[in-house]
Amino acid sequence: MFKTTIFTLAIMAPLVSACGASYAPPTQRLADAQSAERSAAELGANSVPNAQLSMKLAQEQIAQAQKAMKDGDNLRADSLLIRAKADAELAIAQAREKGAKIEGEKAVDDSAAQKATNVGQGATK
Template identity: 55%
Template structure:
């Protein structure tokens, strides 16, 4: 009988921890951010650059996985997956921008060569 209060306290503690663990809010802001970054990457032409396209594909797969996790109520894991998705989408944006900047630099060098050859 001496252990009864301890058992009650332990049981209450387990119940509280379980309740707190399952009440992680849906990561809707992170989902919106990852989707926006993916959209930006597509608009910047990430589909045309292999490295950017790979990271864009990974981001989309992770977004889809996170949506499934959210439907299943696993919001904490969905949040972690969306963090990865956002990182991959942002990397895709940066790679697409790098590709565009490189193409513009190459065109500028060609114009300079053409001007020098015309002298």
């Protein structure tokens, strides 16, 4: 009886240990990170230097996470994907910043042109 118990424990121990170490594949986090990375790309992050760097970091970490998942290291994959999502979101913000600055400069130019036109037409004095 005692022997059987020992045997069972010996068999079960690695399994329990494996179960404790096991971690569900972070598929939702992967989807979130990829979605953020795609949004950044659509916003033109690749043509804005600092956003391009953030994009690259996000992409590299997504790739590393996919490899880790394949290797069974879901915990590491999860952390990498959290990092990747933070980088992708930063890339989105950086692309938007560039867009806002371009629009702001355009407005300033338009305003100057309008002033010149008004003066030219004698509409302002």
